[in-house]
Amino acid sequence: MFVVALTGGIGSGKTAVSDLLGRLGAGIIDTDLLSRELTAPGTPTLSKIFETFGKEASLPSGALDRAYLREKVFQDADARRRLERILHPAIRTRMLERLAAIEAPYAVLVIPLLFETGQQALANRVLVVDVPEEEQIERVRRRSGLSRTQTARIIESQVSRQQRLAGADDIIDNSGPPSALAPQVEKLHQKYLRLAAGP
Structure with missing residues (x-):
């Protein structure tokens, strides 16, 4: 391919x-969309984010508070690295799975x-x-x-x-x-x- x-x-x-x-x-694979899939309510990736960043990162609905997290990680380089350690391997794995299935x-x-x-x-x-x-x-x-x-x-x-x-x-x-x-x-x-x- x-x-x-x-x-x-x-x-x-x-x-x-x-x-x-x-x-x-x-055939398009957008890692921003994969990130949203992986951080949907009830996913293991979202659970890891809540464990790392606390309940402040959660909206009342149980969804990820993206505005809070964005502000946090762009003010704090260490927080950004912690988030990247959670997200990037999961996104890469999902991306390669989708790539293997593309017919284009x-x-x-x-x-x-x-x-x-x-x-x-x-x-x-x-x-x-x-x-x-x-x-x-x-x-x-x-x-x-x-x-x-x-x-x-x-x-x-x-x-x-x-x-x-x-x-x-x-x-x-x-x-x-x-x-x-x-x-x-x-x-x-x-x-x-x-x-x-x-x-």
């Missing part, structure tokens, strides 16, 4: 790109923290969705209502834009109008089909 790892900073447009690739026929010309692994977790070797190509930092902050503010300070803290916790671009095999520039995205995605899709069918 030919595998593309898709990554980018927060607010860069990874979901828009993966949705377009999925509509063109790629090629697979796209959407991994926001690809470089931070050192998972580049899982893929034949690394695709980075890129936008300037100021645009990231504005998009996240509009989408999620996070403040500039909160968003900047998240950006600082990730690898730099320069590191991400340096590690890319392919780059999509998503700083233009939405109409500029689909042609770039279509061009890469054709490239990946050729590579997947290659020797």
Whole structure:
């Protein structure tokens, strides 16, 4: 199976790109969605998070208080590492299970923290969705209502834009109008089909 790892900073447009690739026929595995599956009420992963972070991490319904946990881990690097030790192995296992079951010309692994977790070797190509930092902050503010300070803290916790671009095999520039995205995605899709069918 030919595998593309898709990554980018927060607010860069990874979901828009993966949705377009999925509509063109790629098999998509989004680790953010896997994380939500693994932390649904009643799951072993959620139980471990509650054991580690206490009842403050739980909403009255028993669901994960994502806002609380996000604020906690982006203020405290040790807390972030503890959360990552719980989540990342579980996500990787689930991702590889899904990858083995994909029936598509090629697979796209959407991994926001690809470089931070050192998972580049899982893929034949690394695709980075890129936008300037100021645009990231504005998009996240509009989408999620996070403040500039909160968003900047998240950006600082990730690898730099320069590191991400340096590690890319392919780059999509998503700083233009939405109409500029689909042609770039279509061009890469054709490239990946050729590579997947290659020797």
